[in-house]
Amino acid sequence: MKTDIVLAGVGGQGILSIAATIGMAALHSNLQLKQSEVHGMSQRGGAVQSHMRVSNKEIASDLIPMGAADIILSVEPMESLRYLPFLSNDGWLVTNSTPFINIGNYPNIDDVIAEIKKFKNHIIIDADKIVGEFGSKRSSNIVMLGAASPFFNIPFESFEEGIRKIFGRKGDDVVETNLKALRAGREFTEKNRS
């Protein structure tokens, strides 16, 4: 049982916090893991990605082959499309709908959303709005993770445990907020997946 995930976003949006939580969840489920990150120049507001591979068997490559990813999990809508060549035909594209505009020629957001909808398995979620309902903007990445969680071969309890491990040092309130965010994301997907 293997899950290959491409995490996408813009440098500074914190996709590595999602990666860290998946990592903890995988460890809690006794799974093997390889996670390739982008450091350095691209972190200055450029397009960034992280390849994450979770499996119950030994994993060979740190990079996911093209056409083989089970999930693209993007915290920015245009960035979700940049990695489409990696997604398998029956994979899931899960993306936040709020654009991050730091370039002059950013396309019309409605056109971006329409392009995403061309791919049959998609979840488009306004994570920032959902997070607004319980008041911590920082947790929007965890809403995204929750929204993608049904497509992982990892039990949901392991994600909850991952949250407790990653945020435990910051106190019970932070853990609780992020658990709420995780569950809210998951609920959204369960309601909206076709």
Add this chain to the structure above:
Amino acid sequence: MQKLLLLGDEAIAQGALDAGMSGIYAYPGTPSTEITEYVQASKFAKENNIHSMWSANEKTAMESALGMSYAGKRAMVCMKHVGLNVAADAFINASITGANGGLIVVAADDPSMHSSQNEQDSRFYAKFAMIPILEPVNQQEAYEMAYYGFELSEKFKLPVMIRITTRLAHSRAGVKPLPLRKQNEITLPSDLRQFVLLPAIARRNYKGLLNSQAGLEQESEKSKFNTYFDGKDKSLGIITTGIAYNYLMENFQDKPLDFPVLKICQYPIPRTQVMKMVKECKKILVIEEGYPIVEEMLKGYQESGTPVVGRLDGTLPRDGELNPNIVALALGFDTKTDDRIPEIVKNRPPSMCTGCGHIDAYVALGQALSEYSEGRVFSDIGCYTLGALPPYNAINSCVDMGASITMAKGAADAGLIPAVAVIGDSTFTHSGMTGLIDCVTEKSPVTIIISDNFTTGMTGGQDSKALGKIEDICIGIGVHPDHIKVFKPTKKNMDEMVQVIKEELAYNGVSVIIPRRQCIQTMKNKILVDKVKELGL
């Protein structure tokens, strides 16, 4: 023991700590930075007094590590591939002095140039220096190679290179640690002239180095990191080096691999194993992350014997990082090659942060230069290199650490007056100061802008050796105090900045202009904020 979830970089650091390392030396450089940062953050390292402060540049780092080795303790020095160019003098000569305490040089290469100006392969340097290379295939090997590397270094009394590439450096996986070893006590070399490279001694040491080659090769032959997997289909033999092995295996997850495979992760190349494959197989495919070094050695110029294919004949691309699909194509497998993305997706290159002081400095410089012809700004390595991109289009060169000042000098020598250099504070103390001496000696008509943000920004905000010292350094080197100008780069100060730069551009001699404002990415670094306040900057 419980597995640790570590980046390749961090695995090397943890391996070195567990192997009884006494000090790590480095200048930040992607993708090597996290090795030293891991030791800096380690409670164990602090409690055991393990050195981990940043060095001024890779050469001073290499020399300090060599000094620690002289004193009998285990030392590691880490750098990105181009950093090894800076350290090369010390590095090559360290193979002639030899080591005393275990000495590991980590070179982190960057194929596909994710964050670099070239994709040179550090294995050539180690071959040049005739020292062993360890090239891990995964995070576990990275850990074990740091651990074993000190042993190997102490056994042969030679420095050992660990060579990694970006992909492993910045990929995380589980690592199982080994038992902790104690640090060495101070023990000087038995021959106190071993490190004195006078010709008579260097000639003797060099013969010793030559004589040790056979032993190093034997070590590779029996190394657990080199493995020969035999296979019944001898129509093809496959040699992989380092992480290329992973991309090969990725292509055989759901089918049997019947070709013989030689996985090389320790050099010199295990000759007996290579020759077995050459003799038994009809054709050899060499898959390497980096330059085709093994392929070239096998193929030679005569191109006789068993055909060898790889990067040189186009079976694999000549440049860039490998991946599973590229290797699939080389094996003749059906693979997805269509990497087109929807047209609506626009490029999103890295850029300077909103509110960055470098931006205001560039805007002011652009206005001040508007009365001169184009093409006179020489820049350097750092965040401000991004001034090359639109909308700024502000610089005309970026070559190597410190080259801004000396290239401006050379251009001024040629008659391009005024010539401008733009360099950051940390890059200035890394390699800019010596160039400034050349300018001062000849009173060259150059305007040097040291854009001071109190940090090494591009690599993530590490300490800058220049903090609070730039004016003193410039005066000490001989720049006239009247031509050292400091201002705070903000929109509000724009008119004043433009005026100051204009005056200095018109001056027929060396000027240093220091736009000074803290990097906005470091505003949460309380130690730095307090230090800046204390220094009155």
